[in-house]
Amino acid sequence: AAFDQFRSLFPPALCYTKIVPVDEVVTLTLYYREDEPLQRLMLTDNEAAQLNRMWDELLYLAREPLEMVTAITQLKEFATQDRQDLVPSLEALRQPIAERAAQFQQRLLDNEPAQLEAVLKFAEQAYRRPLMASESNPLRTLYAHLRQQDLPHDEALRLTLARVLVAPAFLYRAEKPGPGKDAGPVSDWELASRLSYFLWSSHPDEDLRSLAAAERLSDPAVLATQLRRMLRDPKTRRLATEFACRWLHIHDFDQLDEKSERVFPTFAALRGPMYEESILSFTDFFQNNGSILDLLTAEHTYLNEDLARHYGIPNVTGPEWRRVEGVGQYHRGGILTQAATLAKQSGASRTSPILRGNWISEVLLGEKLPRPPKNVPQLDETVPDGLTERQLIERHSRDAACAKCHARIDPFGFSLESYDAIGRYREHNGAGLPIDTKTSLPDGTKLEGPTGLRDYLLTTRRDAFLRQFHRKLLGYALGRSVQLSDEPLLTELHAVGGKHGFHIVPVLETIVMSRQFREIRGREAAVEE
Numbered sequence: 001a002a003f004d005q006f007r008s009l010f011p012p013a014l015c016y017t018k019i020v021p022v023d024e025v026v027t028l029t030l031y032y033r034e035d036e037p038l039q040r041l042m043l044t045d046n047e048a049a050q051l052n053r054m055w056d057e058l059l060y061l062a063r064e065p066l067e068m069v070t071a072i073t074q075l076k077e078f079a080t081q082d083r084q085d086l087v088p089s090l091e092a093l094r095q096p097i098a099e100r101a102a103q104f105q106q107r108l109l110d111n112e113p114a115q116l117e118a119v120l121k122f123a124e125q126a127y128r129r130p131l132m133a134s135e136s137n138p139l140r141t142l143y144a145h146l147r148q149q150d151l152p153h154d155e156a157l158r159l160t161l162a163r164v165l166v167a168p169a170f171l172y173r174a175e176k177p178g179p180g181k182d183a184g185p186v187s188d189w190e191l192a193s194r195l196s197y198f199l200w201s202s203h204p205d206e207d208l209r210s211l212a213a214a215e216r217l218s219d220p221a222v223l224a225t226q227l228r229r230m231l232r233d234p235k236t237r238r239l240a241t242e243f244a245c246r247w248l249h250i251h252d253f254d255q256l257d258e259k260s261e262r263v264f265p266t267f268a269a270l271r272g273p274m275y276e277e278s279i280l281s282f283t284d285f286f287q288n289n290g291s292i293l294d295l296l297t298a299e300h301t302y303l304n305e306d307l308a309r310h311y312g313i314p315n316v317t318g319p320e321w322r323r324v325e326g327v328g329q330y331h332r333g334g335i336l337t338q339a340a341t342l343a344k345q346s347g348a349s350r351t352s353p354i355l356r357g358n359w360i361s362e363v364l365l366g367e368k369l370p371r372p373p374k375n376v377p378q379l380d381e382t383v384p385d386g387l388t389e390r391q392l393i394e395r396h397s398r399d400a401a402c403a404k405c406h407a408r409i410d411p412f413g414f415s416l417e418s419y420d421a422i423g424r425y426r427e428h429n430g431a432g433l434p435i436d437t438k439t440s441l442p443d444g445t446k447l448e449g450p451t452g453l454r455d456y457l458l459t460t461r462r463d464a465f466l467r468q469f470h471r472k473l474l475g476y477a478l479g480r481s482v483q484l485s486d487e488p489l490l491t492e493l494h495a496v497g498g499k500h501g502f503h504i505v506p507v508l509e510t511i512v513m514s515r516q517f518r519e520i521r522g523r524e525a526a527v528e529e
Helices: 002-008 036-042 045-062 064-082 084-127 133-148 153-165 188-199 206-213 220-232 234-247 267-287 305-311 339-344 353-364 389-396 400-414 449-458 462-478 484-499 504-513 523-528
Strands: 300-303 322-325 438-440 446-448
Touching (some): 064 084, 084 153, 188 206, 188 220, 188 234, 206 220, 220 234, 220 267, 220 504, 234 462, 267 300, 267 339, 267 504, 305 339, 353 400, 353 449, 400 438, 400 446, 446 449, 462 484
Antiparallel strands (some): 438 446
16 A cells, blocks of 8 residues: 555656657657656655756756757747647747756856866876876867867867877886986885786775875885775776786686587587686685685685586576585685686697696796797697597607606696596596596606695695795786896795795785885886896
8 A cells, every 4th residue: 555655656657748749850858857756755865966966967968958959949940830839838938948058058168177177187097196297288288279279178178188098107107216226115106006006907096096195105004004905895806817817827718719619519608607717716815815725725616507507516506606615525626626727728629638737837836848849740639539638648748859848747637637628527538438637747756636636736846836826926016027136025925925824915915015016226227227
């Protein structure tokens, strides 16, 4: 009953006299508000004010007061020919409409200086620092010159804005070194950019700009507080995408189109969810201070129904993404068993122990392998009848010119053969032959399956894995390759990580507080280099 009473206050339809047939172009229904019942019955004063402000801002795009002048003229011409009875009503509207249009036109003129100032304010955000007079004055001059050429205000503003977006100050993150050879601190504005592009891959937000303007960001306590604040922000997803996914060579995996549609018809629909699993896992890792070692050992992952079905994990229904615990029993957990990493390091129609082994050796452990010799015969894209992928690789690796490197990388790949080319767990290949994941490294170490590989990386090669992660993260944070002079900092990152269970936030804090992150070399040192 209450609902019926409430509903009765709203008209079942908007009732008005049709001035022209509905299929005609000429009509007065250019702009019509019908939200008075909504405001009166449901909105607070603040909400109503916000709605009115949005309608008011819409005028700048719709130009309704000016459009109505044209509309009333057209309607009168129509009425003069076919509806003489409407002419007096339309004539009575002409003067109010003309006055309103004149007021709106004056409002546009009055707002022009403020809108130019807004472009200059935007330029400060684009340049990530306050404008110098040598930058703001030319922008004002450009706008004035364009207006003198009889360009409308809006077009002149657009061209002025375009000038901002092609300026070197926007396109490059330039920093000003001090004199001499000694390093010195970067400015607070430059530090704000370094921090924001490191964590968010974007320009500083209002909090960072305010602290930079007050010259407070360089305070170590303030800087640490901002680091933790920024990690809590959803924009930390960009750190997962731009750092972690690039490190693992799966950036833009959702665009991967190298799989055979005939062999793997479900892959195209699953590559987006596969990529999202990796992004969400790393976002959680950074936001919740995960351990670097958990990248290998995690007993959880992020799934929706489609990806869970692909993995054979039950009780996950619906398209929503959620954290799922206890996935180890389904042969999942950590970067070694994510479909994105497994599928990226595979061929179009079959797995590739060579690609997977090389990925572990170079990407996860930081080893430098020699280039393959020339004229190496190409492997078949499909596995010959009666062979497994592993047997195909072993036959290929007997070549004396290839054997040495293959002995280093192939065992890593063989240990992951229980996952097919799109990351599904299997015990037999497509021809029904059993999968063999037992293998040996050149030093005699025995590995069996992904569990054996993970244990090997966590024990024998733990320091190499951690050092490679620290090296990649440091290089990303600094925006340059890691140099010999950074070795003490890498050692410190390892020590800090060990002291805190290799959790990521202390490592991030150590990077942000380092001289490399907060200082810049002197001009003379940069020139000499």
